[in-house]
Amino acid sequence: MSTPNLQINQTPEKLELHFFGAFTLHTIAKYSAQTDRLNFKRQSLIVNLENVTTFDTAAALFIHNLQMKADSSTLVSQNPKVHENLLLVKNQVSQVRLQQEEKRKSFLYHMGKRVEDFLIDFGLFMEFFGKVFFSSLHYLTHFKDIRYKEIAFEVNESAMKALWIIALTSFLIGVVVAYQSAYQLKLYGANIFIVDMLGISILRELAPLITAIVIAGRSGSAFTAQIGAMKITQELDAMETMGFDPYTFLVMPRIIALMIALPILIFVADVMGVFGGILVSYIDLGISSHLFLERFNEVVAVKHFYIGILKGPFFAFLIASIGIFRGLQVKDNTQSIGFNTTKSVVASIFAVIVCDAIFSIAFTTLGM
Amino acid sequence: MKKIIEVRDLKTVFGSRVVHDGLNLTINEGEIYGLLGPSGCGKTTLLREMVLLQEYAAGSINILDNNLKNISYQEAQNLRQKWGVLFQSGALFSSLSIKENIALPLKEYTQLNQKIIDEIVALKISLVGLKQEDAHLFPSQISGGMKKKAGLARALAMDPQLLFLDEPTSGLDPISAREFDSLILKLRDTLGLSIVMVSHDLQSIYDTLDKMAIIDNKKIVYEDTLQNLSSSESPFVQTFFKERL
Numbered sequence: 001m002s003t004p005n006l007q008i009n010q011t012p013e014k015l016e017l018h019f020f021g022a023f024t025l026h027t028i029a030k031y032s033a034q035t036d037r038l039n040f041k042r043q044s045l046i047v048n049l050e051n052v053t054t055f056d057t058a059a060a061l062f063i064h065n066l067q068m069k070a071d072s073s074t075l076v077s078q079n080p081k082v083h084e085n086l087l088l089v090k091n092q093v094s095q096v097r098l099q100q101e102e103k104r105k106s107f108l109y110h111m112g113k114r115v116e117d118f119l120i121d122f123g124l125f126m127e128f129f130g131k132v133f134f135s136s137l138h139y140l141t142h143f144k145d146i147r148y149k150e151i152a153f154e155v156n157e158s159a160m161k162a163l164w165i166i167a168l169t170s171f172l173i174g175v176v177v178a179y180q181s182a183y184q185l186k187l188y189g190a191n192i193f194i195v196d197m198l199g200i201s202i203l204r205e206l207a208p209l210i211t212a213i214v215i216a217g218r219s220g221s222a223f224t225a226q227i228g229a230m231k232i233t234q235e236l237d238a239m240e241t242m243g244f245d246p247y248t249f250l251v252m253p254r255i256i257a258l259m260i261a262l263p264i265l266i267f268v269a270d271v272m273g274v275f276g277g278i279l280v281s282y283i284d285l286g287i288s289s290h291l292f293l294e295r296f297n298e299v300v301a302v303k304h305f306y307i308g309i310l311k312g313p314f315f316a317f318l319i320a321s322i323g324i325f326r327g328l329q330v331k332d333n334t335q336s337i338g339f340n341t342t343k344s345v346v347a348s349i350f351a352v353i354v355c356d357a358i359f360s361i362a363f364t365t366l367g368m
Numbered sequence: 369m370k371k372i373i374e375v376r377d378l379k380t381v382f383g384s385r386v387v388h389d390g391l392n393l394t395i396n397e398g399e400i401y402g403l404l405g406p407s408g409c410g411k412t413t414l415l416r417e418m419v420l421l422q423e424y425a426a427g428s429i430n431i432l433d434n435n436l437k438n439i440s441y442q443e444a445q446n447l448r449q450k451w452g453v454l455f456q457s458g459a460l461f462s463s464l465s466i467k468e469n470i471a472l473p474l475k476e477y478t479q480l481n482q483k484i485i486d487e488i489v490a491l492k493i494s495l496v497g498l499k500q501e502d503a504h505l506f507p508s509q510i511s512g513g514m515k516k517k518a519g520l521a522r523a524l525a526m527d528p529q530l531l532f533l534d535e536p537t538s539g540l541d542p543i544s545a546r547e548f549d550s551l552i553l554k555l556r557d558t559l560g561l562s563i564v565m566v567s568h569d570l571q572s573i574y575d576t577l578d579k580m581a582i583i584d585n586k587k588i589v590y591e592d593t594l595q596n597l598s599s600s601e602s603p604f605v606q607t608f609f610k611e612r613l
C-alpha cells in the first residue's frame with residue numbers, strides 16, 4: 001500500500017492532480033492546503049484516482065468541489081466504486097442547499113425573552129397551584145381517595161431517613177452559635193444570658209430555617225428528579241391514559257407527607273440545637289445543665305417553640321410544591337432534569353427565606 | 369471473501385443466568401448480516417459485546433483482525449472510528465442539535481475545517497433523507513423516525529467500514545421503514561459497507577439481509593441465507609417464518 005500523497009502537474013492549458021494511497025477524511029485536510037493555492041480558472045482539470053486505495057464520501061465531496069471550480073474536468077479511474085461514490089455525492093449535493101445561519105439576536109430580544117419566560121413560568125406555577133388546591137378540596141370531600149400508603153411511605157422517606165442529618169446539623173449549629181455568643185458574653189460577665197439568647201434564636205428561627213434548607217436540598221431535589229424521570233419515560237402520560245390522576249397519586253401525597261414531616265424534624269432540631277448549647281455552656285462558661293434548664297424554663301416562653309413548629313407546614317408546602325412543579329416542567333431530554341433540579345433547590349430555599357421574613361414581621365406586629 | 373467479524377465459542381453470563389454458551393458466527397465483508405431470535409435470547413447483548421460495551425465470560429470475538437478480549441486502549445479507539453452504531457432510539461446527544469451531533473466525530477477526530485465539515489454534514493443529512501431545514505433542531509424537537517435517521521447520519525459521519533444497527537426499522541411507519549431498507553442497500557452497494565443488524569421486521573429481513581444468524585437457546589441454531597431456511601427445525605424458525613416456509 002502506498003502512502004497517501006498528492007502530485008500536482010500544472011501546464012498552461014491543463015492541471016493534473018494525481019492522488020495516491022488512502023483518500024479519506026483524514027487526508028483531505030492536507031490535500032486542501034495544497035489545492036487552495038491553485039488557480040482553476042480557464043484550466044482543464046484532470047483528476048487521476050488510478051492509484052487510490054480507499055475512497056470515502058468525504059473524498060468524493062472534495063473531488064466534486066474541485067470539479068465545480070474548474071471549467072472542464074476529466075476523471076481517470078478504473079474502479080467502479082469510485083465512480084459510484086462520486087455519482088452518489090453529486091446526486092445528493094444537487095439537492096442540498098446549505099441553510100443560512102440564524103441572525104444574532106439583539107440584547108433587547110434576549111431581555112424580552114427572559115421576561116416572557118418568567119411570566120410563562122409564573123403562569124404555569126399558578127395553574128399548578130390551582131390544581132393542587134382542587135385536589136386538596138377533593139381529598140377533603142372524598143376521604144377514601146386519600147393515598148394513606150403513599151403518604152406514609154413519603155413520610156418515612158423524607159422525615160425518618162433525614163433524622164440523623166437534621167440532628168447532626170442542628171447540634172452543630174447549636175454548638176457554633178453558643179460558642180460565638182459565649183465569647184462575647186464573657187466580656188460583659190453576662191454568662192447566664194446565653195440561655196435567653198439560644199432559647200429564642202434556636203426555637204424561633206434557626207431550627208425551622210436550617211431544617212427547611214436541608215430538606216429543600218434533600219427532598220425537594222428528589223421530588224424534581226423522580227417526577228422528571230417519570231415524565232421522560234412517559235410514565236405520567238401512561239398514568240393519565242389509565243385514568244390515574246397524577247395529582248392525587250403523586251403530587252398530593254408528597255405535599256402532605258412533607259407537611260407532616262417538617263414539624264417533626266423541627267422538633268428534633270430544637271432538641272439537638274439546645275443540647276449543643278448546653279454542652280458549650282457547661283464547657284466554656286461553667287453553667288451546669290441543671291442551671292441552664294432552670295433558667296430556660298423561666299425566660300423562654302413556650303410561644304417561641306410553637307411559632308417555630310408552626311412554620312414547618314408552610315415551609316414544607318413551599319418546598320414540596322416547587323420541587324414537584326419543577327419536576328413536571330421537565331422536557332423530553334436528560335439535560336432538563338439537571339436544569340430543573342438546580343432551579344427547584346434554589347427557588348425553594350429562596351421561597352423559604354422570604355416566607356420566614358414575612359412570618360417574622362407578621363408575628364412581631366401581632367405582638368408574639 | 370474476507371472475514372470481518374468472527375465469533376468463536378462465545379459465553380456470556382449475567383449472575384447465574386447463562387445467555388450465550390458456545391456461540392459461533394462469521395460475518396464476511398460487504399454482507400448485510402441479521403441477528404434474529406426470540407426476545408430475551410441475547411441479540412442486543414451480542415451486539416453490545418461486539419461494540420465493546422459489554423464484557424463476555426469466555427470465547428473470542430474478532431473484529432477487523434482485533435481480538436476484543438485483550439485489545440489495548442489505543443487499538444480500541446482506532447477500531448471505534450471504523451464502525452458506526454445506531455441505537456434503538458437513536459441515542460442522540462440531547463444538548464446538541466442534529467447538525468452538531470453529526471459533526472461531533474468529524475470535529476473530534478479529523479483536522480477538517482468548519483466549511484468542509486458543514487458540507488459533509490449536509491451531505492449525510494440528505495443521504496439519510498432528512499431535510500436541511502431540520503438540521504438545527506434538537507433531539508427533543510423531532511419525531512422518533514427522524515431521530516433514527518439522524519442517528520444513522522451520525523453513525524455514517526466518519527464513513528465507517530462497519531455499521532451496527534439495533535432494530536433500525538422498529539417504531540418507523542411502513543413507508544419510512546422500506547425507505548430505510550433501500551437506503552441500507554444503497555449504502556452497502558455504493559460505500560461497500562458491511563452491516564450487522566438486529567431486526568424483527570419481517571419485510572426488512574426479506575428485503576435486505578444477505579445472511580442471517582438465528583440465536584435460540586444460547587446458541588446459533590441457523591446461520592445461512594434466507595433461501596435455505598426451510599432446512600432448519602428450530603421451533604422459532606417454524607413460527608417466525610411460517611408464511612415463508
